[in-house]
Amino acid sequence: MVEQRDIQIIFNNPIDWERFRNKTVLVTGATGRLGMYFVEALNKADIDWNLNLRIIAVARSREKLEQVFGEALKLPNICPVIQDITQPLSRDGNVDFIIHTAGAASPRDFTESPADTLWGHVSGTRNVLELARQKKTEKVLYVSTVEIYGDWKSEEHISENDMGPMRCDDARKCYPEAKRLCETMLASYEAQYGVPYVGARLCHTFGPGISLDDGRSFAEFMRNVINGEDIVLQTDGGAMRTYTYVADAVGAMLLALTKGTEHYYNVANLGNLASTREVAELIAGMDPKRKVKVCFAGQGEQKLKFLNYKLGIMNTDRIMALGWRPQVGLSDAFRWTLNSFLQEN
Numbered sequence: 001m002v003e004q005r006d007i008q009i010i011f012n013n014p015i016d017w018e019r020f021r022n023k024t025v026l027v028t029g030a031t032g033r034l035g036m037y038f039v040e041a042l043n044k045a046d047i048d049w050n051l052n053l054r055i056i057a058v059a060r061s062r063e064k065l066e067q068v069f070g071e072a073l074k075l076p077n078i079c080p081v082i083q084d085i086t087q088p089l090s091r092d093g094n095v096d097f098i099i100h101t102a103g104a105a106s107p108r109d110f111t112e113s114p115a116d117t118l119w120g121h122v123s124g125t126r127n128v129l130e131l132a133r134q135k136k137t138e139k140v141l142y143v144s145t146v147e148i149y150g151d152w153k154s155e156e157h158i159s160e161n162d163m164g165p166m167r168c169d170d171a172r173k174c175y176p177e178a179k180r181l182c183e184t185m186l187a188s189y190e191a192q193y194g195v196p197y198v199g200a201r202l203c204h205t206f207g208p209g210i211s212l213d214d215g216r217s218f219a220e221f222m223r224n225v226i227n228g229e230d231i232v233l234q235t236d237g238g239a240m241r242t243y244t245y246v247a248d249a250v251g252a253m254l255l256a257l258t259k260g261t262e263h264y265y266n267v268a269n270l271g272n273l274a275s276t277r278e279v280a281e282l283i284a285g286m287d288p289k290r291k292v293k294v295c296f297a298g299q300g301e302q303k304l305k306f307l308n309y310k311l312g313i314m315n316t317d318r319i320m321a322l323g324w325r326p327q328v329g330l331s332d333a334f335r336w337t338l339n340s341f342l343q344e345n
Helices: 004-013 037-050 060-076 108-110 114-135 171-193 217-227 245-260 276-283 316-321 330-344
Strands: 026-028 054-059 079-083 096-098 139-145 197-202 204-206 229-231 240-245 264-267 273-275 294-296
Touching: 004 037, 004 245, 026 037, 026 276, 037 054, 037 060, 037 096, 037 245, 037 264, 037 273, 054 060, 054 276, 060 079, 096 114, 096 245, 108 114, 108 171, 114 139, 114 171, 114 217, 114 240, 139 171, 139 245, 171 197, 171 316, 204 217, 204 245, 217 276, 229 264, 229 276, 240 245, 240 330, 245 316, 273 276
Parallel strands: 026 054, 026 096, 054 079, 096 139, 139 197, 197 264, 204 240, 229 294
Antiparallel strands: 240 273
């Protein structure tokens, strides 16, 4: 279950909830770190304002649906659907909005199953758009990534109209190239079939519900703290990234879906700009026993395929113009996320 604190963070945004009155919203990847927040926020809005909203929660595992949502699955406004998104979608009745969050997005996926990662995104997005075409969906919300911008050489922040180069002859590009193709797919379905869409390009986004074993650096750091192990950096830790708490990101995306008039919105908390080393030290300092230290390994070959080009920092003026303001700083974001796992243990 999502903390009420996090639901309130989402609700602090000027989202036009009336857009969902008497509507059906389908959420793919409903048990993922983004999908679960969308389902919970929509459910709370439906209860608070009697929107007569129907939520179709699509996930691959009934067990995980029950684990994530518990008794909420018995509510009449939530319809669980057990299905792999790479299989064609079909529904009776209207599907007014689709929020498409499903898709592999971790270094472990890119390393161990790059072909599956690529086709999962491409096939899943095609199935979503085919359903949207058939149902004359009002709008599709697509979750994209900062990685589509490629290798960014400039010190200027990246706007939504920018694009850097990317070598395609590298299996690690299975993720950003798939996302680029999906963005082209969205444009094509709108041009040929009139399917409206809006996309959010996210930076590093995290919170309760992330997987601690998928190879993301900050997840590895949290797992180290939980296990009482030192954090070992494989690089000098100098790479700079922006980190956005999941509730802030979901609030921004619902704002873009209900009020946005552009196709894409960059979503990043620029106040949470930090190096990998700074993040490691911050998380190590959250060890309840104060024993975890940050140290450095020798320069050997990395086991997992991390990003091998410079990621630029995104310009967020467009989403800010809709009224979005990130609310969760770096320390709170990592502490709340870590505490969610410590409480489970």
